[in-house]
Amino acid sequence: MTTMNSNNxxxxxxxLILKKEYFxxxxxxxxxxxxxxxxxxxxxxxxxxxxxxGDKLSENYxxxxxxxxxxxxxxxxxxxxxxxKENYNLEEKExxxxxxxxFGVRPCDILSLSLLDLVFESxxxxxxxxxxxxxxIIIGLGCVAPQESxxxxxxxxxxxxxxxxxxxxxxxxxxxxxxxLSLKGESLVNYCSSIFSKAEERDFLRGKNIQSKTxxxxxxxxxxxxxxxxxxxxxxxxxxxxxxxxxxxCGICTYLCPTCHCFDISDKRWLEExxxxxxxxxCMFSDFTLMTSGHNPRINKKERVRQRFMxxxxxxxxxxxxxxxxxxxxxxxxxxxxxxITRVIGVFKDEGK
Amino acid sequence: xxxxxxxxxxxxxxxxxxxxxxxxxxxxxxxxxxxPCSSRVNPTFILKALANGAxxxxxxxxxxxxxxxxxxxxxxxxxxxxMKRLLEFTGVNPDRVHLYWISASEGTKFxxxxxxxxxKVGKLEKNPMSSIEGEIRYEKK
Amino acid sequence: MKKNSxxxxxxxxxxxxxxxxxxxxxxxSFWFKVRPLIIREPVELKNLEWNRxxxxxxxxxxxxxxxxxxxxxxxxxxxxxxxVVELIKGNQIDRENLFLLQVPCDGTVxxxxxxxxxxxxxxxxxxxxxxxxxxxxxxxxxxxxxxxxEVFFSKCYKCDFAPSPLVDRYLDEERLEKNQPSxxxxxxxxxxxxxxxxxxxxxxxxxEKQFSRCIRCFACRNVCPVCYCPTCVFDQKDTSWISKGVKxxxxxxxxxxxxxxxxxxxxxxxxxxxxxxxKLPLMELNLKLIKEVDELYHYKAGVDLQSISPLKEYGKxxxxxxx
Numbered sequence: 001m002t003t004m005n006s007n008n009x010x011x012x013x014x015x016l017i018l019k020k021e022y023f024x025x026x027x028x029x030x031x032x033x034x035x036x037x038x039x040x041x042x043x044x045x046x047x048x049x050x051x052x053x054g055d056k057l058s059e060n061y062x063x064x065x066x067x068x069x070x071x072x073x074x075x076x077x078x079x080x081x082x083x084x085k086e087n088y089n090l091e092e093k094e095x096x097x098x099x100x101x102x103f104g105v106r107p108c109d110i111l112s113l114s115l116l117d118l119v120f121e122s123x124x125x126x127x128x129x130x131x132x133x134x135x136x137i138i139i140g141l142g143c144v145a146p147q148e149s150x151x152x153x154x155x156x157x158x159x160x161x162x163x164x165x166x167x168x169x170x171x172x173x174x175x176x177x178x179x180x181l182s183l184k185g186e187s188l189v190n191y192c193s194s195i196f197s198k199a200e201e202r203d204f205l206r207g208k209n210i211q212s213k214t215x216x217x218x219x220x221x222x223x224x225x226x227x228x229x230x231x232x233x234x235x236x237x238x239x240x241x242x243x244x245x246x247x248x249x250c251g252i253c254t255y256l257c258p259t260c261h262c263f264d265i266s267d268k269r270w271l272e273e274x275x276x277x278x279x280x281x282x283c284m285f286s287d288f289t290l291m292t293s294g295h296n297p298r299i300n301k302k303e304r305v306r307q308r309f310m311x312x313x314x315x316x317x318x319x320x321x322x323x324x325x326x327x328x329x330x331x332x333x334x335x336x337x338x339x340x341i342t343r344v345i346g347v348f349k350d351e352g353k
Numbered sequence: 354x355x356x357x358x359x360x361x362x363x364x365x366x367x368x369x370x371x372x373x374x375x376x377x378x379x380x381x382x383x384x385x386x387x388x389p390c391s392s393r394v395n396p397t398f399i400l401k402a403l404a405n406g407a408x409x410x411x412x413x414x415x416x417x418x419x420x421x422x423x424x425x426x427x428x429x430x431x432x433x434x435x436m437k438r439l440l441e442f443t444g445v446n447p448d449r450v451h452l453y454w455i456s457a458s459e460g461t462k463f464x465x466x467x468x469x470x471x472x473k474v475g476k477l478e479k480n481p482m483s484s485i486e487g488e489i490r491y492e493k494k
Numbered sequence: 495m496k497k498n499s500x501x502x503x504x505x506x507x508x509x510x511x512x513x514x515x516x517x518x519x520x521x522x523s524f525w526f527k528v529r530p531l532i533i534r535e536p537v538e539l540k541n542l543e544w545n546r547x548x549x550x551x552x553x554x555x556x557x558x559x560x561x562x563x564x565x566x567x568x569x570x571x572x573x574x575x576x577x578v579v580e581l582i583k584g585n586q587i588d589r590e591n592l593f594l595l596q597v598p599c600d601g602t603v604x605x606x607x608x609x610x611x612x613x614x615x616x617x618x619x620x621x622x623x624x625x626x627x628x629x630x631x632x633x634x635x636x637x638x639x640x641x642x643x644e645v646f647f648s649k650c651y652k653c654d655f656a657p658s659p660l661v662d663r664y665l666d667e668e669r670l671e672k673n674q675p676s677x678x679x680x681x682x683x684x685x686x687x688x689x690x691x692x693x694x695x696x697x698x699x700x701x702e703k704q705f706s707r708c709i710r711c712f713a714c715r716n717v718c719p720v721c722y723c724p725t726c727v728f729d730q731k732d733t734s735w736i737s738k739g740v741k742x743x744x745x746x747x748x749x750x751x752x753x754x755x756x757x758x759x760x761x762x763x764x765x766x767x768x769x770x771x772x773k774l775p776l777m778e779l780n781l782k783l784i785k786e787v788d789e790l791y792h793y794k795a796g797v798d799l800q801s802i803s804p805l806k807e808y809g810k811x812x813x814x815x816x817x
Binding site: 042043044045047065066075076148149217221245246248249250251252255256264266268277279281282285286287290332334336337338340342343 | 522523524527528529530531532550554555606618619703704707709710711712713715716717729731737738739740741765768769771772773
């Protein structure tokens with residue numbers, strides 16, 4: 001969190017209005033100076049993709065299939081290249097130097113970044129992640145139509161309201177209400193200030209109204225705020241076996257989760273050159289804990305499913321005092337066999353910490 | 354241009370040997386991998402060779418009916434036929450993958466086959482399946 | 495589609511020891527999802543479900559069950575029986591330990607297609623009801639009627655269901671007879687034609703784009719009933735056919751290998767494509783191979799227990815285009 005919010009002390013720009021007819025122009029203007037990413041739909045899949053002129057924000061955009069973390073902690077990232085020739089050269093990965101703008105991030109995904117910050121910043125500073133974090137300006141877009149799988153309100157997210165980004169956009173129908181939340185956001189707005197007009201009091205109030213209204217449209221998957229669970233006590237509970245017996249052991253829930261952050265480091269080598277990369281890994285794969293000796297401490301699906309939920313709901317809380325879930329609902333929506341984290345929270349919910 | 358050639362131990366590898374001892378000329382673009390039987394060639398070998406930067410793949414075994422293991426190459430024939438159809442379907446030019454029947458006595462046929470493969474692969478554009486970046490690929494020689 | 499008649503049968507089978515447990519469909523977290531349900535005790539029958547959204551192929555849970563002596567009952571649709579045939583042929587399950595209970599099915603609904611018709615208009619759907627010809631989706635602003643056949647999975651239009659001697663019990667014999675394919679003489683390979691007609695460059699670009707989305711979650715492999723190798727070639731630790739990272743060029747090694755490995759086994763159940771979170775058109779690869787195998791060797795998977803996969807046998811006079 002500190003990287004993002006340490007600089008939002010003195011923002012002097014009042015709320016603004018961005019007319020939707022100028023929206024494409026707004027994107028074009030950003031593109032001239034920044035690298036720009038927007039959610040776009042291709043072959044029925046909405047992903048955050050690099051913007052090229054004429055790309056449209058996907059219609060009926062709800063959220064991207066792959067979480068936003070892919071832009072900060074990519075599925076595969078080359079750390080350095082090496083060569084055995086001459087002087088055993090090491091060529092380090094170039095860090096981002098140009099600022100980039102990520103448009104249309106939903107409140108749940110913005111919260112997930114603050115959870116990832118805890119991981120990548122707290123003990124050892126991960127320069128690859130922090131560099132991308134530092135060079136990114138995030139334009140959040142409040143939700144107006146939550147989906148059935150959504151349960152972000154259980155994690156303190158106000159689905160209509162953007163918190164923790166650099167700029168907040170609220171859809172007013174014909175216009176966007178633009179609120180600047182950080183100095184980085186301020187610099188972006190100053191750069192293309194002519195596109196915006198000043199928000200009237202009533203626009204502002206309408207925006208606030210829309211922001212708080214979204215909550216009412218939320219389905220009630222979890223009755224209340226999710227509390228950290230004392231799951232260690234239930235380590236041997238037979239419930240885990242029941243939960244896990246239909247699990248297919250695929251990586252959908254972990255790869256689509258905005259807060260999962262396990263990775264592996266590996267080399268790819270050619271004759272005299274190669275590269276070291278890190279890539280996402282998933283605790284749902286049987287080889288995740290396979291040791292060189294051949295021993296595998298999490299040999300069955302039961303242990304793996306338990307690990308995933310324990311990590312999210314308990315271990316992460318023990319380390320960082322936060323639950324590693326933001327209620328985006330991707331794992332619910334995409335799990336082929338309907339293993340449901342809200343069900344897990346439900347099963348053990350009486351066991352608060 | 355580099356062609357990976359999977360040659361069966363009993364016929365085609367001996368055929369290649371004969372081509373060599375008889376001093377038949379053929380292009381030096383092929384890198385030979387000796388396999389016990391052409392049916393040892395798993396389709397994944399071919400895909401991996403292409404992904405690792407080979408421009409083409411040649412598989413060669415005994416003539417149908419003459420397999421050292423009696424029936425191995427009959428299986429190769431079915432397998433590679435399906436694979437070629439699938440490759441073509443996914444936009445890989447079928448001229449990248451070749452299967453020949455070359456016996457131990459057919460040194461000339463081996464030399465001709467290599468010439469033909471090199472000629473056909475030479476006409477193709479850069480292999481789209483290659484995962485090797487240009488500079489690494491060409492510097493490694 | 496009655497779930498009420500299903501429950502007493504399962505209860506009876508559990509009670510008289512015909513089966514140790516039953517694989518069935520249970521209530522899901524959403525109205526458009528069902529959850530595979532493993533029933534060991536009659537009390538678990540309260541969660542039993544049977545509706546239009548029972549699309550999962552439960553036979554995938556039969557993989558590698560020949561090692562245990564458990565007798566397993568399964569609720570199957572006509573198309574799932576084909577997977578059972580291949581599982582028995584692949585020695586994954588003993589016929590004697592299996593009890594197949596077939597429910598009459600005249601099509602399952604693809605939630606993706608419903609989403610396009612109903613959801614996108616931002617109506618909140620809370621449930622659905624079956625009417626004569628269609629489905630009615632209940633929303634906060636009233637009901638939306640949809641013609642059933644607009645929202646079926648594409649495999650359902652091509653359903654070539656025929657009663658199988660493998661099935662131990664039919665839930666509803668009368669309805670079964672009326673159970674006809676949705677379309678007469680369906681074009682089985684309709685989807686392929688568009689791609690086959692593209693020129694090679696376009697095809698290459700098309701597939702490159704599709705494969706580049708793959709995130710290697712391996713759901714397509716894991717859900718497949720006939721992907722039953724004890725250790726997948728891509729999970730072997732001493733070889734690395736594909737690296738752990740995600741390079742688009744390597745994605746096609748994975749997907750083409752997977753398609754070739756299930757060639758002659760794939761019954762076209764479509765689960766791989768259904769589970770893919772990145773919507774890769776995986777069935778196009780499988781269908782292509784089904785088509786080629788059919789044309790070259792006149793073989794279809796899942797039809798009977800006797801016929802042998804053409805890749806497991808050979809013909810001396812096979813078509814030979816090689817020199």
